[in-house]
Amino acid sequence: MKKNLISFTLASVLALTAAPYSFATNDTTIQPSNDYSQLVTKRQVVDQLLNDAVIAFKSPARISHAGFTAKMPSNMEIVTNRLLEAYKLEPYRTDLLISAANAQIYNKNVDRAISLFQQALSVAPDDIDLHAYLAIWQHFKGSQAASDKHMTALAKLNPGRAADIQRIFATVDRIVATPLKEHADKDKLDDKGAIVTLGYALNPDGSMHPILIERLETTLVMAKANPDAIIILTGGVPMNHKTEGKLMADWLIEKGISKDRIIEENYATSTVDNALYSSYALARHNIKHAIIISSASHVRRGQTLFEIASWQTGPHNITFDTVSYPDKPLKELAIANDAELLGIYRDALRTYGMWSYRSYPLESR
Template sequence: MKKNLLTLVLSGTIAFTCSPYVLAKNVATIQSNTDYSQLVTKRQVVDHLLDEAVKAFKSPARISHAGFTAKMPSNMEVVTNRLLEAYKLEPYRTDLLISAANAQIYNKNVDKAIELFQQALSVAPEDVDLHAYLAVWQHFKGNQAESNKHMKVLAKLNKGKASDIKHIFDTVDSVVSTPLKIKAEKGLLEDRGAIVTLGYALNPDGSMHEILIERLMTTLKLAKENPDALIILTGGVPKNNKTEGKLMADWLVGKGINPNRIIEENYATSTVGNALFSSYALARHKIKHATIISSASHVRRGQTLFEIASWQTGPQNITFDTVSYPDKPLEQLKQVSDSELLGIYRDALRTYGMWSYRSYPLESR
């Protein structure tokens, strides 16, 4: 019965309103013959669809390469479809369109995401976030005239937000134009410096992946060259009751690094989390300069997010640079790819505070 009613609701063949006369005429029949537990309301259907979206979003189908931990594209298609089905039933819910659009960003289908953002904008033409999203993704696509159009509207609606988006553009441009390097510059960490090593997904048995060990080898060398530098180890996706932060700390201590130099950050589950949680440690210790260590194909995203996180939390005037473990030849990574740039912009917006998913119970920064 429920399944049949669910199908009817989604196909639009059930009317959810009736006149008072019809209701009064049939009330006795309804009371005597209908099992209310079998009724499926429009709200219940939407809740069911969103629950399915959450299940797809939280499914264990995760991938990890070069530090990228995200949902499989097939998962994001399920998320998008369920959100759009819910939107058909509740067309005032622009949050559902925004969440679906961001699911398509994760799916690397920027054109579809832009289409959904514009659909939402037709309902809410003065929505500040929608103009911000469209300014960023039109900029990413190289449609500068369209991006400028949304920036102009954004400046009228919220001058501060427009300034922030411009700051994000400038930060990304600066980071991606800086050449990658595998050796540290001397002297940068001498005065209140910190080394920040980004975690990498552990093996299923809780052991460290080879890539994470290579990042630690790079960290160990830099730590020995800069004995006064603080060391922040960030990563908290648990595997077999172990976290990256804890295992990294144990590894470095086993190689002779003083544990008093080390701060374990065992809560971050993404690069966004790495930046947000670690930035507070940088602020607390009034760090002047931090060197970020990660894989070469991931480190530019890491630096961008740390720049944005620290821009908001402090310390003021902190500077960053990076040292890469060359998971790929640096010559191949000299020019940032569209895929890498998409990840940089997507996570820059999240770090800045624009939630990707805002449709309860599917809520995620």
């Protein structure tokens, strides 16, 4: 009896998916709006396109060598194209447009990103994330009237979000206007002070790059001058089964720094992670002032992200200073160029909590 019931049910499903159907109830005819067999096929295609996007996104190569074309599209271009192909099939999936736009931000094509954000906004005109993105990137492009328009809309829709975006603008403006320096404003940290050293990609054999060693030399000087300060070493990209955080800790311990002062943060794979994970360590120890050590070309982005991360984790009123290892002459970096500013704004939004990629399985802060 059970076997016959299963057979009947399966046969019924196959009959329904094979062709359109209708039921007459009184004078009303109920008909499906789609062919269900085609719906299943479309879902499979969308899933495959998103899986292809994930593969391109995670590929360690910066360009694709697949195929026989003279043009080698970047990974982010492939990601964008797959997302837009999926959007053509499912045009209610505004998330696909947002993810594609952010892929273009990574591709440094801000104009195309703005166009995609605007396309998404035409579908969802009250989306607060879209107004926030457009306020930021129009400001970055120097289109202040357009940025102000989105800020006005944002203030009506969500005053708290509008205030946060204004705070991001003010934070970035202040930090990029602060001169880079190779020494802290004060050699001695007050009570409840911390030194935070940002990692740098290891060599393929798992050894430390000279730039990372230079950052550690700077850290060592600061650590000796401030024997009560805790030291957070953040970096977790594994190479040959080693991580930056662990190698940095070993190096400092060999130089005489007590391991009891050191917090290894071995999970961060980006500057955003550096800030988010380290902010909890700063909160746990109720740190009032922290000095961030990184390369001169990177330290302004680091400070921006640490400040934004601390808005949510605390401690309340924590302050940050920076010390730069001059990977380039400081005079050359005195004014933040467009590439640096793009990275600062992009990662500021990620740290704030606006995920760049929000289309499963392509989900990434």
